[in-house]
Amino acid sequence: MSALYDRIYSLASTRGMSIPEVAKKAGLSSAIIYRWRTNDANPTKPSLIAVATALGVSEDELVGKKEVDPQEELASQVGALFRSVVKQQDLDEDHSKDLKEEMEDLLKVRARRLKAKQDAKN
Template sequence: MTLFERTKNLSKQRGWNLQTTAEKAGLSQNAIYNWKTKEPSKVSLKSVADVLNVSTEYLLGLTDEMSPISSDKKVADILDDETILAFDGMEIAEEDKEKLREYARFIIEQRQRGNK
């Protein structure tokens, strides 16, 4: 499978077309279509990989492992109102975010009480 095909398939899985994926990555609308015949810049490739939440190695077909194995885990505080919550590349609606925060508060409270 080519870089273009992997990118197209992943975009489709996220419910996006290639123009949307390109825009989310900060590229021109048709930039990814150029990948059929031209190799993208490292910056463009990394931007698209980040948007699709996969490794650049996966997009290039160098591995079947979608996410990079890394010891550098990103930590985000779900209770922080500034944190952007998303699932499978799609942002979660504000009312659903608040439900998740309420559940997180409940779990934290249970742990503090010793009810793990």
């Protein structure tokens, strides 16, 4: 199994995406990505860029030349969770905006509490 495929799979999984979903978002067939797994095909630069874009990472992060920033990774996971909930609940645009605002408020409150806890430790 190729390191590139493993990285794509890992990044997709943390974003709540499957390989076919990544491929579709990148404008590729899932078969080509699966061929990268077995080294039956080599990705082209445009394909790598498309997959990186679909996953919300740089090309360097995708191919392992640069580590994925943990905060950016967390933000991506939160975004994936939000999209998943909106999709599962079939929320319209107005209710999606309401949910986003509520999530932002909740995260701000929780972040302030954690910051206070952190400051108290120091």
